[in-house]
Amino acid sequence: MTALVRPAIRRCNREDAAALALAGKATFLESYAGVVDGAAIRRHCEERQTAAYYEACLADPAHALWIAEVPPGAAPVGYLHLSPPDLPVQTGPGDIEIKRIYLLSKFHGSGAGRALFEAALEEARARGKTRLLLGVYKQNAKALGFYERMGFTRVGEREFDVGGAVYEDWVLARVVG
Template identity: 55%
Template sequence: MDISIRESGIRDVTIRRCAASDAPALELVGRASFLETYAGVLQAADILAFCETEHAAARYADWLARQDYRLWIAEAAAGRAPVGYAVVSPPDLPVPTGEGDLELKRIYTLHRLHGSGLGRRLLDAALEGARQAGARRLLLGVFGGNDRAKAFYARQGFTQAGVRRFQVGANAYDDLVLARTL
Protein backbone atom coordinates (compact mmCIF):
# COMPACT_ATOMS: atom_id res chain seq x y z
CA MET A 1 0.00 0.00 0.00
CA ASP A 2 1.27 3.47 -0.79
CA ILE A 3 -0.02 6.47 1.12
CA SER A 4 0.80 10.08 0.37
CA ILE A 5 1.19 12.02 3.59
CA ARG A 6 2.14 15.54 2.65
CA GLU A 7 1.07 17.39 5.80
CA SER A 8 3.62 15.53 7.91
CA GLY A 9 6.53 16.15 5.58
CA ILE A 10 6.62 12.47 4.63
CA ARG A 11 5.77 11.97 0.99
CA ASP A 12 5.07 8.25 0.77
CA VAL A 13 4.54 5.47 3.26
CA THR A 14 4.37 1.78 2.43
CA ILE A 15 2.89 -0.96 4.58
CA ARG A 16 4.22 -4.50 4.42
CA ARG A 17 4.18 -7.68 6.47
CA CYS A 18 7.04 -7.75 8.95
CA ALA A 19 10.11 -9.93 8.66
CA ALA A 20 12.09 -11.31 11.60
CA SER A 21 14.66 -8.55 11.09
CA ASP A 22 12.04 -5.86 11.86
CA ALA A 23 12.14 -6.30 15.67
CA PRO A 24 14.43 -3.29 16.30
CA ALA A 25 12.27 -1.03 14.09
CA LEU A 26 9.11 -2.16 15.92
CA GLU A 27 10.83 -1.44 19.24
CA LEU A 28 11.75 2.06 18.10
CA VAL A 29 8.24 2.98 16.93
CA GLY A 30 6.62 1.28 19.92
CA ARG A 31 8.69 3.18 22.47
CA ALA A 32 8.39 6.52 20.66
CA SER A 33 4.63 6.18 20.17
CA PHE A 34 3.99 5.05 23.73
CA LEU A 35 6.01 7.97 25.12
CA GLU A 36 4.34 10.49 22.79
CA THR A 37 0.87 9.24 23.69
CA TYR A 38 1.23 8.86 27.45
CA ALA A 39 3.81 11.44 28.58
CA GLY A 40 1.95 13.71 30.96
CA VAL A 41 -0.86 11.15 31.32
CA LEU A 42 0.89 8.21 32.99
CA GLN A 43 3.71 8.28 35.51
CA ALA A 44 7.19 8.47 33.91
CA ALA A 45 8.39 5.44 35.89
CA ASP A 46 5.42 3.42 34.59
CA ILE A 47 6.14 4.42 30.98
CA LEU A 48 9.81 3.48 31.30
CA ALA A 49 9.08 0.15 33.00
CA PHE A 50 6.45 -0.75 30.40
CA CYS A 51 8.74 0.10 27.50
CA GLU A 52 11.59 -1.97 28.97
CA THR A 53 9.53 -5.13 28.67
CA GLU A 54 6.58 -4.59 26.34
CA HIS A 55 8.44 -2.50 23.77
CA ALA A 56 11.73 -4.38 23.84
CA ALA A 57 13.13 -5.85 20.63
CA ALA A 58 13.01 -9.27 22.33
CA ARG A 59 9.20 -8.99 22.75
CA TYR A 60 8.79 -8.22 19.05
CA ALA A 61 11.25 -10.94 18.03
CA ASP A 62 9.16 -13.44 20.01
CA TRP A 63 5.95 -12.29 18.31
CA LEU A 64 7.59 -12.36 14.87
CA ALA A 65 8.66 -15.98 15.46
CA ARG A 66 5.11 -17.10 16.29
CA GLN A 67 2.81 -18.47 13.61
CA ASP A 68 -0.30 -17.14 15.37
CA TYR A 69 0.87 -13.50 15.32
CA ARG A 70 0.68 -11.22 12.29
CA LEU A 71 2.61 -7.95 12.14
CA TRP A 72 2.71 -5.12 9.60
CA ILE A 73 5.11 -2.20 9.51
CA ALA A 74 4.67 1.20 7.89
CA GLU A 75 7.81 2.75 6.45
CA ALA A 76 8.57 6.14 4.97
CA ALA A 77 9.66 5.52 1.39
CA ALA A 78 12.69 7.78 1.73
CA GLY A 79 15.12 5.69 3.79
CA ARG A 80 12.52 3.15 4.89
CA ALA A 81 12.29 4.70 8.36
CA PRO A 82 9.61 2.99 10.47
CA VAL A 83 6.63 5.24 11.22
CA GLY A 84 3.95 2.81 12.44
CA TYR A 85 2.89 -0.80 12.86
CA ALA A 86 0.04 -3.15 13.71
CA VAL A 87 -0.04 -6.49 15.54
CA VAL A 88 -2.83 -9.10 15.40
CA SER A 89 -2.69 -12.02 17.83
CA PRO A 90 -4.81 -14.61 19.59
CA PRO A 91 -7.12 -12.81 22.03
CA ASP A 92 -5.85 -12.19 25.57
CA LEU A 93 -8.68 -10.05 26.92
CA PRO A 94 -11.03 -10.48 29.90
CA VAL A 95 -14.16 -10.99 27.80
CA PRO A 96 -15.69 -14.18 26.44
CA THR A 97 -13.87 -15.16 23.24
CA GLY A 98 -14.10 -18.11 20.97
CA GLU A 99 -12.90 -19.64 17.76
CA GLY A 100 -12.88 -16.96 15.11
CA ASP A 101 -11.77 -14.18 17.48
CA LEU A 102 -8.46 -12.35 17.13
CA GLU A 103 -7.05 -9.33 18.93
CA LEU A 104 -5.60 -6.16 17.48
CA LYS A 105 -2.89 -6.11 20.12
CA ARG A 106 -1.24 -2.91 18.91
CA ILE A 107 -1.66 -0.28 16.26
CA TYR A 108 0.79 2.60 16.60
CA THR A 109 1.80 5.51 14.41
CA LEU A 110 4.16 8.33 15.15
CA HIS A 111 2.30 11.34 16.54
CA ARG A 112 2.99 13.59 13.55
CA LEU A 113 1.12 11.08 11.36
CA HIS A 114 -2.08 11.15 13.41
CA GLY A 115 -4.91 12.28 11.18
CA SER A 116 -2.97 11.40 8.01
CA GLY A 117 -4.91 8.23 7.19
CA LEU A 118 -2.02 5.96 8.13
CA GLY A 119 -3.84 4.52 11.14
CA ARG A 120 -6.78 3.64 8.92
CA ARG A 121 -4.45 1.95 6.40
CA LEU A 122 -2.78 -0.07 9.16
CA LEU A 123 -6.20 -1.05 10.50
CA ASP A 124 -7.26 -2.11 6.99
CA ALA A 125 -4.17 -4.32 6.73
CA ALA A 126 -4.94 -5.85 10.13
CA LEU A 127 -8.60 -6.42 9.27
CA GLU A 128 -7.70 -8.09 5.98
CA GLY A 129 -5.05 -10.22 7.69
CA ALA A 130 -7.57 -11.28 10.34
CA ARG A 131 -10.12 -12.22 7.68
CA GLN A 132 -7.50 -14.23 5.78
CA ALA A 133 -6.76 -16.06 9.04
CA GLY A 134 -10.44 -17.01 9.28
CA ALA A 135 -11.38 -14.55 12.02
CA ARG A 136 -14.98 -13.48 12.40
CA ARG A 137 -14.38 -10.84 15.08
CA LEU A 138 -11.53 -8.51 15.97
CA LEU A 139 -11.15 -7.26 19.54
CA LEU A 140 -8.83 -4.69 21.09
CA GLY A 141 -8.10 -2.87 24.31
CA VAL A 142 -7.83 0.92 24.44
CA PHE A 143 -6.94 3.19 27.36
CA GLY A 144 -10.18 4.63 28.73
CA GLY A 145 -8.68 8.13 28.76
CA ASN A 146 -7.53 8.07 25.13
CA ASP A 147 -10.47 9.91 23.57
CA ARG A 148 -8.79 10.25 20.17
CA ALA A 149 -8.26 6.48 19.86
CA LYS A 150 -11.75 5.69 21.13
CA ALA A 151 -13.26 8.03 18.52
CA PHE A 152 -11.11 6.46 15.78
CA TYR A 153 -12.28 2.94 16.67
CA ALA A 154 -15.92 4.05 16.90
CA ARG A 155 -15.67 5.46 13.36
CA GLN A 156 -14.34 2.07 12.23
CA GLY A 157 -17.32 0.18 13.65
CA PHE A 158 -15.91 -1.03 16.97
CA THR A 159 -18.25 -1.17 19.96
CA GLN A 160 -17.63 -1.81 23.64
CA ALA A 161 -17.49 -5.47 24.64
CA GLY A 162 -16.11 -5.09 28.15
CA VAL A 163 -13.51 -3.47 30.38
CA ARG A 164 -10.16 -4.49 31.82
CA ARG A 165 -7.49 -3.25 34.19
CA PHE A 166 -4.24 -2.84 32.25
CA GLN A 167 -0.95 -2.94 34.11
CA VAL A 168 1.63 -0.33 33.10
CA GLY A 169 4.65 -0.35 35.38
CA ALA A 170 3.52 -0.21 39.01
CA ASN A 171 -0.01 1.02 38.27
CA ALA A 172 -3.16 -0.39 36.70
CA TYR A 173 -5.30 1.72 34.37
CA ASP A 174 -8.81 1.36 33.01
CA ASP A 175 -9.12 0.09 29.44
CA LEU A 176 -12.16 -0.47 27.30
CA VAL A 177 -12.37 -3.71 25.35
CA LEU A 178 -13.84 -3.07 21.90
CA ALA A 179 -14.98 -5.52 19.23
CA ARG A 180 -15.95 -5.48 15.57
CA THR A 181 -17.53 -8.24 13.52
CA LEU A 182 -15.58 -8.91 10.33
Protein backbone atom coordinates (compact mmCIF):
# COMPACT_ATOMS: atom_id res chain seq x y z
CA MET A 1 0.00 0.00 0.00
CA THR A 2 1.35 3.44 -0.96
CA ALA A 3 1.70 6.09 1.73
CA LEU A 4 -0.67 9.04 1.44
CA VAL A 5 1.10 12.06 -0.05
CA ARG A 6 0.76 15.19 2.05
CA PRO A 7 0.30 18.21 -0.21
CA ALA A 8 2.53 21.22 0.34
CA ILE A 9 0.67 24.30 1.55
CA ARG A 10 1.74 27.79 0.55
CA ARG A 11 0.33 31.31 0.51
CA CYS A 12 -0.94 32.32 -2.93
CA ASN A 13 0.29 35.17 -5.07
CA ARG A 14 -1.24 36.86 -8.12
CA GLU A 15 0.14 34.21 -10.46
CA ASP A 16 -2.00 31.54 -8.76
CA ALA A 17 -5.42 32.65 -10.03
CA ALA A 18 -5.70 29.98 -12.75
CA ALA A 19 -4.54 27.20 -10.39
CA LEU A 20 -7.08 28.34 -7.77
CA ALA A 21 -9.86 28.31 -10.37
CA LEU A 22 -8.89 24.79 -11.42
CA ALA A 23 -8.74 23.56 -7.82
CA GLY A 24 -12.03 25.32 -7.10
CA LYS A 25 -13.85 23.66 -9.98
CA ALA A 26 -12.38 20.22 -9.33
CA THR A 27 -13.02 20.18 -5.60
CA PHE A 28 -16.51 21.67 -5.84
CA LEU A 29 -17.50 19.15 -8.50
CA GLU A 30 -16.05 16.27 -6.51
CA SER A 31 -17.72 17.43 -3.29
CA TYR A 32 -21.21 17.97 -4.68
CA ALA A 33 -21.70 15.85 -7.84
CA GLY A 34 -24.62 13.56 -7.11
CA VAL A 35 -25.56 15.64 -4.06
CA VAL A 36 -26.78 18.88 -5.64
CA ASP A 37 -28.17 19.57 -9.11
CA GLY A 38 -25.56 18.96 -11.84
CA ALA A 39 -26.60 21.90 -14.01
CA ALA A 40 -26.39 24.15 -10.96
CA ILE A 41 -22.88 22.87 -10.20
CA ARG A 42 -21.74 23.62 -13.76
CA ARG A 43 -23.23 27.10 -13.64
CA HIS A 44 -21.75 27.79 -10.20
CA CYS A 45 -18.28 26.77 -11.38
CA GLU A 46 -18.56 28.77 -14.62
CA GLU A 47 -19.62 31.90 -12.70
CA ARG A 48 -17.75 31.69 -9.38
CA GLN A 49 -14.70 29.50 -9.93
CA THR A 50 -12.91 31.68 -12.47
CA ALA A 51 -9.39 33.01 -12.73
CA ALA A 52 -10.86 36.54 -12.86
CA TYR A 53 -12.62 35.99 -9.53
CA TYR A 54 -9.40 34.79 -7.90
CA GLU A 55 -7.35 37.58 -9.50
CA ALA A 56 -9.66 40.11 -7.83
CA CYS A 57 -9.39 38.34 -4.47
CA LEU A 58 -5.60 38.11 -4.69
CA ALA A 59 -5.41 41.84 -5.47
CA ASP A 60 -7.46 42.71 -2.36
CA PRO A 61 -5.43 42.81 0.89
CA ALA A 62 -8.58 41.99 2.88
CA HIS A 63 -8.41 38.48 1.37
CA ALA A 64 -5.80 35.76 1.88
CA LEU A 65 -5.55 32.48 0.00
CA TRP A 66 -3.47 29.32 0.35
CA ILE A 67 -3.09 26.46 -2.09
CA ALA A 68 -2.36 22.78 -1.51
CA GLU A 69 -0.12 21.26 -4.20
CA VAL A 70 1.47 17.90 -4.98
CA PRO A 71 4.35 16.97 -7.27
CA PRO A 72 5.16 16.55 -10.02
CA GLY A 73 4.59 20.04 -11.30
CA ALA A 74 2.79 21.34 -8.22
CA ALA A 75 -0.71 20.14 -9.20
CA PRO A 76 -3.36 22.13 -7.25
CA VAL A 77 -5.43 19.76 -5.10
CA GLY A 78 -7.03 22.12 -2.60
CA TYR A 79 -7.16 25.64 -1.24
CA LEU A 80 -8.44 27.95 1.47
CA HIS A 81 -9.86 31.46 1.02
CA LEU A 82 -10.03 33.83 3.99
CA SER A 83 -12.12 36.99 3.59
CA PRO A 84 -14.13 39.66 5.38
CA PRO A 85 -17.34 38.07 6.70
CA ASP A 86 -20.35 37.93 4.39
CA LEU A 87 -22.75 35.78 6.39
CA PRO A 88 -26.27 36.40 7.76
CA VAL A 89 -25.16 36.52 11.40
CA GLN A 90 -24.12 39.39 13.65
CA THR A 91 -20.48 40.21 12.84
CA GLY A 92 -18.00 42.75 14.08
CA PRO A 93 -14.46 43.95 13.48
CA GLY A 94 -13.01 40.87 15.22
CA ASP A 95 -14.58 38.47 12.70
CA ILE A 96 -13.10 36.89 9.59
CA GLU A 97 -14.60 34.22 7.32
CA ILE A 98 -13.20 31.07 5.83
CA LYS A 99 -15.03 31.62 2.57
CA ARG A 100 -13.84 28.38 1.01
CA ILE A 101 -11.80 25.41 2.13
CA TYR A 102 -11.65 22.41 -0.17
CA LEU A 103 -9.33 19.47 -0.70
CA LEU A 104 -9.67 16.62 -3.16
CA SER A 105 -10.87 13.56 -1.25
CA LYS A 106 -7.79 11.58 -2.29
CA PHE A 107 -5.87 13.82 0.14
CA HIS A 108 -8.32 13.70 3.06
CA GLY A 109 -6.49 12.31 6.06
CA SER A 110 -3.12 13.58 4.82
CA GLY A 111 -3.02 16.49 7.27
CA ALA A 112 -3.42 19.03 4.46
CA GLY A 113 -6.88 20.15 5.59
CA ARG A 114 -5.59 20.81 9.08
CA ALA A 115 -2.54 22.62 7.64
CA LEU A 116 -4.81 24.88 5.56
CA PHE A 117 -6.93 25.57 8.63
CA GLU A 118 -3.86 26.33 10.75
CA ALA A 119 -2.63 28.80 8.12
CA ALA A 120 -5.98 30.61 8.30
CA LEU A 121 -5.93 30.58 12.10
CA GLU A 122 -2.42 32.04 12.15
CA GLU A 123 -3.45 34.76 9.68
CA ALA A 124 -6.54 35.58 11.74
CA ARG A 125 -4.34 35.99 14.82
CA ALA A 126 -1.87 38.18 12.89
CA ARG A 127 -4.78 40.41 11.82
CA GLY A 128 -6.02 40.70 15.39
CA LYS A 129 -9.23 38.76 14.69
CA THR A 130 -11.03 36.98 17.49
CA ARG A 131 -13.54 34.76 15.65
CA LEU A 132 -13.50 32.58 12.53
CA LEU A 133 -16.79 32.06 10.70
CA LEU A 134 -17.79 29.80 7.82
CA GLY A 135 -20.81 28.42 6.02
CA VAL A 136 -21.21 24.70 5.29
CA TYR A 137 -23.91 22.68 3.54
CA LYS A 138 -26.11 21.07 6.19
CA GLN A 139 -25.87 17.66 4.50
CA ASN A 140 -22.04 17.63 4.24
CA ALA A 141 -21.39 15.26 7.16
CA LYS A 142 -17.67 14.87 6.42
CA ALA A 143 -17.04 18.62 6.46
CA LEU A 144 -19.23 19.08 9.55
CA GLY A 145 -17.15 16.45 11.35
CA PHE A 146 -13.92 18.20 10.38
CA TYR A 147 -15.20 21.58 11.56
CA GLU A 148 -16.39 20.08 14.85
CA ARG A 149 -12.90 18.63 15.41
CA MET A 150 -11.48 22.10 14.68
CA GLY A 151 -13.65 23.60 17.44
CA PHE A 152 -16.50 25.18 15.45
CA THR A 153 -20.08 25.42 16.74
CA ARG A 154 -23.34 26.43 15.06
CA VAL A 155 -24.30 30.10 15.28
CA GLY A 156 -26.84 30.44 12.47
CA GLU A 157 -28.19 29.33 9.11
CA ARG A 158 -28.18 30.67 5.58
CA GLU A 159 -29.45 29.91 2.14
CA PHE A 160 -26.65 29.35 -0.38
CA ASP A 161 -27.19 29.78 -4.12
CA VAL A 162 -25.42 27.16 -6.23
CA GLY A 163 -25.96 28.13 -9.85
CA GLY A 164 -29.57 29.17 -9.27
CA ALA A 165 -30.48 26.30 -6.91
CA VAL A 166 -30.79 27.22 -3.23
CA TYR A 167 -29.42 24.97 -0.47
CA GLU A 168 -29.42 25.25 3.32
CA ASP A 169 -26.12 25.87 5.13
CA TRP A 170 -25.10 26.05 8.75
CA VAL A 171 -23.08 29.07 9.80
CA LEU A 172 -20.34 27.99 12.19
CA ALA A 173 -17.99 29.96 14.42
CA ARG A 174 -14.91 29.36 16.48
CA VAL A 175 -12.85 31.59 18.77
CA VAL A 176 -9.44 32.30 17.26
CA GLY A 177 -7.67 31.99 20.62
